[in-house]
Amino acid sequence: MSATPTVxxxxxxxxxxxxxxxxxxxxxxxxxxxxxxxxxxxxxxLSFEPAQGGWLANYQKFFTTDNLWTTIGKTLxxxxxxxxxxxxxxxxxxxxxxxxxxxxxxxxxxxxxxITLGTVLIAEGMLTYFGPxxxxxxxxxxxxxxxxxxxxxxxxxxxxxxxxISGFPFAFLLILSYVxxxxxxxxxxxxxxxxxxxxxxRHIYLPLLAxxxxxxxxxxxxxxxxxxxxxxxxxxxxxxxxxISIAAYEAAFEQYDxxxxxxxxxxxxxxxxxxxxxxxxxxxxxxxxxxxxGKG
Amino acid sequence: MKHDFKELKLDxxxxxxxxxxxxxxxxxxxxxxxxxxxxxxxxxxPSGCGKSTALNCIAGxxxxxxxTIRLDDERIxxxxxxxxxxxxxxxxxxxxxxxxxxxxxxxxxxxxxxPAAEIAPRVAKAMRLVQLSGQEHxxxxxxxxxxxxxxxxxxxxxxxxxxxLMDEPLSNLDAKLRLETRAEIRRIHRxxxxxxxxxxxxxxxxxxxxxxxxxxxxxxxxxxxxPHEVYAQPSNLHVARFxxxxxxxxxxxxxxxxxxxxxxxPDIKLTGVRKQPLAGSRASVAMRPEEVTIATGPAAENIIxxxxxxxxxxxxxxxxxxxxxxxxxxxxxxPTDVALGADVHVHVPPERVLVYPYDGSEG
Numbered sequence: 001m002s003a004t005p006t007v008x009x010x011x012x013x014x015x016x017x018x019x020x021x022x023x024x025x026x027x028x029x030x031x032x033x034x035x036x037x038x039x040x041x042x043x044x045x046l047s048f049e050p051a052q053g054g055w056l057a058n059y060q061k062f063f064t065t066d067n068l069w070t071t072i073g074k075t076l077x078x079x080x081x082x083x084x085x086x087x088x089x090x091x092x093x094x095x096x097x098x099x100x101x102x103x104x105x106x107x108x109x110x111x112x113x114x115i116t117l118g119t120v121l122i123a124e125g126m127l128t129y130f131g132p133x134x135x136x137x138x139x140x141x142x143x144x145x146x147x148x149x150x151x152x153x154x155x156x157x158x159x160x161x162x163x164x165i166s167g168f169p170f171a172f173l174l175i176l177s178y179v180x181x182x183x184x185x186x187x188x189x190x191x192x193x194x195x196x197x198x199x200x201x202r203h204i205y206l207p208l209l210a211x212x213x214x215x216x217x218x219x220x221x222x223x224x225x226x227x228x229x230x231x232x233x234x235x236x237x238x239x240x241x242x243x244i245s246i247a248a249y250e251a252a253f254e255q256y257d258x259x260x261x262x263x264x265x266x267x268x269x270x271x272x273x274x275x276x277x278x279x280x281x282x283x284x285x286x287x288x289x290x291x292x293x294g295k296g
Numbered sequence: 297m298k299h300d301f302k303e304l305k306l307d308x309x310x311x312x313x314x315x316x317x318x319x320x321x322x323x324x325x326x327x328x329x330x331x332x333x334x335x336x337x338x339x340x341x342p343s344g345c346g347k348s349t350a351l352n353c354i355a356g357x358x359x360x361x362x363x364t365i366r367l368d369d370e371r372i373x374x375x376x377x378x379x380x381x382x383x384x385x386x387x388x389x390x391x392x393x394x395x396x397x398x399x400x401x402x403x404x405x406x407x408x409x410x411p412a413a414e415i416a417p418r419v420a421k422a423m424r425l426v427q428l429s430g431q432e433h434x435x436x437x438x439x440x441x442x443x444x445x446x447x448x449x450x451x452x453x454x455x456x457x458x459x460x461l462m463d464e465p466l467s468n469l470d471a472k473l474r475l476e477t478r479a480e481i482r483r484i485h486r487x488x489x490x491x492x493x494x495x496x497x498x499x500x501x502x503x504x505x506x507x508x509x510x511x512x513x514x515x516x517x518x519x520x521x522x523p524h525e526v527y528a529q530p531s532n533l534h535v536a537r538f539x540x541x542x543x544x545x546x547x548x549x550x551x552x553x554x555x556x557x558x559x560x561x562p563d564i565k566l567t568g569v570r571k572q573p574l575a576g577s578r579a580s581v582a583m584r585p586e587e588v589t590i591a592t593g594p595a596a597e598n599i600i601x602x603x604x605x606x607x608x609x610x611x612x613x614x615x616x617x618x619x620x621x622x623x624x625x626x627x628x629x630x631p632t633d634v635a636l637g638a639d640v641h642v643h644v645p646p647e648r649v650l651v652y653p654y655d656g657s658e659g
Contacts, residue, residue, distance in 0.1 A: 185386055191376065192382060192383065194408050195403075196376070199407060289393055
């Protein structure tokens with residue numbers, strides 16, 4: 001330690017000496033450069049170096065080949081509903097769980113358990129439970145509640161259910177932390193001014209939660225958009241659940257066309273970016289400051 | 297929801313909480329109080345005495361464990377807060393951070409379904425009343441503490457509630473602003489001509505604002521009386537201690553004549569006024585430092601001799617501690633020219649020596 005008086009630290013001279021604490025960001029910077037920026041740039045350049053044709057040949061191929069360009073729509077068709085369900089269902093439950101009660105811990109634990117299971121484990125469980133000869137089908141037919149054929153695996157619905165199971169806990173935990181961060185005195189103040197619980201939610205909680213919900217939506221969406229194992233295990237990977245990551249996987253590891261695979265990965269990233277940018281731009285319509293009501 | 301009323305009647309209002317290990321305690325025990333229109337009531341007591349619990353019970357933010365609350369003839373204790381329509385000012389203001397000052401103040405009117413055309417002039421009037429005009433479009437985060445406080449008051453009064461509840465509204469302000477806002481609260485109360493219930497732990501605030509003070513301790517009402525009475529005639533030793541009777545001595549009773557009591561310790565002889573029935577041979581007396589004076593001429597009774605042990609200079613006068621030969625310490629206010637270590641005689645008029653049953657506890 002140098003013997004510099006503390007006053008100097010508080011009021012830096014016009015030519016402030018180099019702050020050595022800045023060196024602490026170095027490891028993280030190296031990490032980002034080596035493991036994120038470099039592979040990304042490498043992939044971007046690789047995508048413009050196709051095996052045959054001009055520098056845009058991969059992108060032309062993607063948007064002119066039927067079983068490639070349709071993967072964007074198929075992935076969105078899975079990821080958007082899954083995200084909307086996860087955020088939409090997590091919000092009211094998290095709102096109910098905001099007050100400390102006997103049930104809070106039990107319910108929260110039950111809802112969060114799936115986050116500890118891997119996608120593959122969830123898929124295995126779902127095949128046993130939701131399959132044509134699964135427990136659910138047997139139970140429904142045994143009790144004559146529903147006698148028709150039940151198809152909840154190896155199709156669109158199987159993948160959607162699995163995305164909800166694996167994505168819900170994440171959305172729930174995130175929203176719960178936003179909800180409990182809002183000072184409950186605000187709702188009590190609103191109630192003394194005549195707001196019933198519905199109005200409290202609409203006028204106090206929802207506007208204050210909106211920025212957090214947008215962020216949660218983005219994270220949940222990115223997670224769902226990159227779906228891969230459950231689309232293969234629970235879906236119809238040649239048909240309606242041929243998602244964009246499957247197309248990239250096939251290009252890379254079945255056709256050994258790394259250049260095309262890179263181009264698909266770039267397109268995938270671009271679609272995510274568009275959705276995220278759109279949702280985050282909505283945040284500007286809302287208040288984004290601290291969520292307490294005055295001096296603490 | 298009504299805007300006008302004659303009286304609010306609290307009848308044995310009780311609130312119990314379950315503490316740790318299933319132990320149940322009374323945060324508020326059988327509070328019975330009638331608040332008339334136009335009155336300013338202060339609930340006064342140390343933290344944890346149940347004053348905020350009482351306020352939350354009146355507001356409807358806490359359900360009662362027992363008792364009833366009536367507004368004129370209507371029983372209101374089963375109603376949720378949004379259907380009672382009492383304005384409340386919270387300690388940390390609880391302003392809605394995402395709404396402008398105008399929206400905050402207009403929120404209650406909006407919730408009551410008042411037409412937008414009527415909201416604007418009423419909000420403007422409330423803002424003039426709390427002297428906030430010109431700040432309409434700011435967010436609460438852009439205001440100073442004093443301004444936030446005034447928004448909170450405006451928001452509570454704009455709905456024209458029969459009753460305004462204030463929970464230590466001045467505790468977050470600095471000393472100067474506190475005095476100014478105190479005067480303002482009193483002015484607003486007069487102008488509105490409704491009723492105010494004001495929770496505070498500050499005896500000066502309670503004395504200067506209230507028409508009646510409710511002194512509480514451990515959830516139990518100790519005294520309900522006008523400020524001058526609580527100040528001069530505390531009903532028990534606890535209230536006396538809380539109202540600034542810093543000299544509490546435990547003495548032996550030598551005799552009683554009428555309400556006069558003669559008390560003694562080896563080095564002290566005092567005559568005082570009995571405030572509560574005494575039991576046993578011991579009693580506690582309470583005296584204010586302001587009412588103990590350094591004796592100049594000969595006095596017949598109530599003279600105590602001691603040595604000056606400590607002096608705190610206070611400008612107009614000094615706060616002096618004397619210690620008697622027997623080791624009893626007395627606080628008094630006296631001239632600033634008293635010397636440390638000097639032997640002095642002090643005098644206290646018998647009618648200002650208040651005698652209560654013996655209470656050996658401190659604090």
